[in-house]
Amino acid sequence: MASGGGVEEVSNKQVILKDYVSGFPKESDMYLNTSGTIKLKVPEGSNAIIVKNLYLSCDPYMRPRMRQPIPGNESYVEPFKPGSPIAGYGVSKVLDSGHPNFKKGDLVWGLTGWEEYSLITTTERLFKIHHTDVPLSYYTGLLGMPGMTAYAGFYEVCSPKKGEHVFISAASGAVGQLVGQFAKLLGCYVVGSAGSKEKVDLLKNKFGFNEAFNYKEEPDLHAALKRYFPEGIDIYFENVGGKMLDAVLLNMRVHGRIAVCGMISQYNLDHPEGVHNLMAVVGKRVRIEGFMVFEYYHLYPKFLELVLPHIKEGKIIYVEDVAEGLESAPAALIGLFTGRNVGKQVVVVARE
Amino acid sequence: MASGGGVEEVSNKQVILKDYVSGFPKESDMYLNTSGTIKLKVPEGSNAIIVKNLYLSCDPYMRPRMRQPIPGNESYVEPFKPGSPIAGYGVSKVLDSGHPNFKKGDLVWGLTGWEEYSLITTTERLFKIHHTDVPLSYYTGLLGMPGMTAYAGFYEVCSPKKGEHVFISAASGAVGQLVGQFAKLLGCYVVGSAGSKEKVDLLKNKFGFNEAFNYKEEPDLHAALKRYFPEGIDIYFENVGGKMLDAVLLNMRVHGRIAVCGMISQYNLDHPEGVHNLMAVVGKRVRIEGFMVFEYYHLYPKFLELVLPHIKEGKIIYVEDVAEGLESAPAALIGLFTGRNVGKQVVVVARE
Numbered sequence: 001m002a003s004g005g006g007v008e009e010v011s012n013k014q015v016i017l018k019d020y021v022s023g024f025p026k027e028s029d030m031y032l033n034t035s036g037t038i039k040l041k042v043p044e045g046s047n048a049i050i051v052k053n054l055y056l057s058c059d060p061y062m063r064p065r066m067r068q069p070i071p072g073n074e075s076y077v078e079p080f081k082p083g084s085p086i087a088g089y090g091v092s093k094v095l096d097s098g099h100p101n102f103k104k105g106d107l108v109w110g111l112t113g114w115e116e117y118s119l120i121t122t123t124e125r126l127f128k129i130h131h132t133d134v135p136l137s138y139y140t141g142l143l144g145m146p147g148m149t150a151y152a153g154f155y156e157v158c159s160p161k162k163g164e165h166v167f168i169s170a171a172s173g174a175v176g177q178l179v180g181q182f183a184k185l186l187g188c189y190v191v192g193s194a195g196s197k198e199k200v201d202l203l204k205n206k207f208g209f210n211e212a213f214n215y216k217e218e219p220d221l222h223a224a225l226k227r228y229f230p231e232g233i234d235i236y237f238e239n240v241g242g243k244m245l246d247a248v249l250l251n252m253r254v255h256g257r258i259a260v261c262g263m264i265s266q267y268n269l270d271h272p273e274g275v276h277n278l279m280a281v282v283g284k285r286v287r288i289e290g291f292m293v294f295e296y297y298h299l300y301p302k303f304l305e306l307v308l309p310h311i312k313e314g315k316i317i318y319v320e321d322v323a324e325g326l327e328s329a330p331a332a333l334i335g336l337f338t339g340r341n342v343g344k345q346v347v348v349v350a351r352e
Numbered sequence: 353m354a355s356g357g358g359v360e361e362v363s364n365k366q367v368i369l370k371d372y373v374s375g376f377p378k379e380s381d382m383y384l385n386t387s388g389t390i391k392l393k394v395p396e397g398s399n400a401i402i403v404k405n406l407y408l409s410c411d412p413y414m415r416p417r418m419r420q421p422i423p424g425n426e427s428y429v430e431p432f433k434p435g436s437p438i439a440g441y442g443v444s445k446v447l448d449s450g451h452p453n454f455k456k457g458d459l460v461w462g463l464t465g466w467e468e469y470s471l472i473t474t475t476e477r478l479f480k481i482h483h484t485d486v487p488l489s490y491y492t493g494l495l496g497m498p499g500m501t502a503y504a505g506f507y508e509v510c511s512p513k514k515g516e517h518v519f520i521s522a523a524s525g526a527v528g529q530l531v532g533q534f535a536k537l538l539g540c541y542v543v544g545s546a547g548s549k550e551k552v553d554l555l556k557n558k559f560g561f562n563e564a565f566n567y568k569e570e571p572d573l574h575a576a577l578k579r580y581f582p583e584g585i586d587i588y589f590e591n592v593g594g595k596m597l598d599a600v601l602l603n604m605r606v607h608g609r610i611a612v613c614g615m616i617s618q619y620n621l622d623h624p625e626g627v628h629n630l631m632a633v634v635g636k637r638v639r640i641e642g643f644m645v646f647e648y649y650h651l652y653p654k655f656l657e658l659v660l661p662h663i664k665e666g667k668i669i670y671v672e673d674v675a676e677g678l679e680s681a682p683a684a685l686i687g688l689f690t691g692r693n694v695g696k697q698v699v700v701v702a703r704e
Contacts, residue, residue: 260630260633263631263634274625275628277624278597281641282643285641286641289633290632290634290635291634292634
């Protein structure tokens with residue numbers, strides 16, 4: 001960074017969204033702009049910060065942000081701006097700061113841009129990273145937004161009790177793998193579904209789920225759930241929606257709870273599938289509850305207190321799927337919707 | 353009743369379910385059996401009671417009871433037995449009792465048969481009627497199961513707060529009319545939907561709803577709800593399901609609650625309609641909760657304490673649609689599914 005009158009201007013590669021996307025997104029909906037530059041100094045009098053982006057997070061909720069907003073039927077997240085860089089969670093290093101809470105050299109996680117360097121003007125939702133004796137990339141997953149999503153969704157929304165029967169869809173993903181481990185730590189019976197043999201093996205052999213199955217190989221999801229939950233499901237951690245939700249509804253136990261974290265199977269459809277078995281919520285007195293992680297960020301210190309020792313003792317493990325380089329980011333994001341990733345999808349922009 | 357050795361045997365007309373019903377039920381799915389008789393004395397040593405049925409209740413949940421049970425997808429209520437009388441809620445007078453809690457002359461409400469006289473062996477869920485300075489038929493509606501459903505659903509499930517915006521479907525029905533009045537008493541803004549001009553007038557002019565509309569005249573339910581709830585719905589009391597639920601989901605406010613009491617629009621369909629907008633529960637962090645009234649019957653004394661004074665002061669009113677005679681019961685029940693009834697559908701079997 002220039003300390004004198006001249007300010008260093010450096011090249012700043014960016015991943016740009018070309019236009020709003022309908023249907024299934026493609027790599028070509030984004031492009032790498034290599035001609036941009038950025039000054040690595042915050043403007044005089046601003047309380048923004050300049051960061052170098054290290055790790056970027058690919059998350060399912062980013063798909064709705066690529067959609068053209070429909071008046072009266074807005075998505076739950078602000079849409080991306082065509083022609084601008086993709087925005088998302090990441091781990092970054094502060095290079096310059098006009099904000100009293102941040103100083104050069106700080107590591108942070110939170111919302112940033114898909115580019116090498118970002119000027120961040122909204123710093124309210126950035127978290128400073130104090131624990132660096134774990135992989136820094138964990139702050140895009142296990143110790144970041146997905147981790148907090150698992151924590152809030154399971155402990156705060158599902159009201160779990162020891163011994164309960166828990167089902168998790170998209171169970172090897174960034175959120176699911178952690179929900180399953182939380183449930184096991186509490187003494188629950190835990191079953192997960194995923195989309196490949198490799199993922200199913202991971203669930204059973206690495207994350208310690210009691211059972212796991214490949215939903216693509218189950219012609220009858222209702223029968224599959226009946227097999228693993230002959231007495232029914234107390235808690236369903238919902239990540240996928242559609243047919244899986246319909247099958248789950250028929251297998252819920254009395255007073256069961258469904259925490260709706262997302263519905264990845266529906267994000268690429270212009271018209272979401274119908275769910276037909278909602279009547280089951282009456283007979284079984286089921287509670288379905290949607291939640292968004294940002295309402296629980298005040299619990300982040302409590303979450304770290306719980307999770308950090310478990311990580312260090314090897315009682316909680318985390319699997320990441322790491323893509324190298326900003327140029328690999330579009331493919332990594334698209335892969336999330338085909339289920340190509342195994343574990344949390346991270347993109348490494350720089351290692352320090 | 354015979355007091356000596358001989359026991360009086362009297363004629364006992366019954367409404368019999370012919371066979372399981374699929375699709376839309378018809379009057380001819382039931383028939384009046386006039387050849388039966390009954391002894392008006394409980395068997396020696398039994399703790400059953402013999403009652404004379406005065407008022408019978410026609411309720412939407414009776415439709416699922418007419419359906420053939422599908423293994424693995426059981427309805428939430430026990431099916432009726434083809435060849436046997438329809439069962440349902442009613443107000444009855446005890447003629448003979450083998451049970452210490454009941455004596456001849458007692459008035460009770462609870463589950464009985466669609467017949468002139470019934471032998472009731474399961475008396476656990478019968479309520480003794482202590483307040484007879486209100487119309488006895490009210491114990492099939494306002495002061496019976498539907499009243500308790502409104503009370504439990506609104507106060508216990510919806511967590512209502514003064515000033516909140518409340519929408520009720522099937523709002524002029526046995527449950528809806530009372531939910532609306534509870535919400536008004538609490539200081540909420542209340543809108544109801546119903547299926548005719550007469551019902552809409554009732555909602556606005558008799559029950560004091562702020563607004564009401566005829567859903568059959570709204571080509572776009574989403575637009576209709578937007579009109580009445582420009583800032584969104586805090587509480588939806590769900591009685592109908594299907595398209596209405598889909599439109600409501602798009603109009604919920606952040607942290608809105610949907611109490612699912614029933615889904616009458618779906619009961620006659622072999623394949624329930626799909627609900628497409630469930631993703632909205634994430635963005636708006638909505639809670640959907642099914643409930644069944646029997647879990648709240650312990651609150652019945654508290655409910656009476658609240659409601660009886662309001663009835664006497666004219667602050668809660670109740671509209672009934674009264675059919676005369678057991679022979680009119682099949683048509684009355686079928687009318688519930690076409691919306692022919694205006695207010696709570698009651699059948700008078702005998703007035704005392």
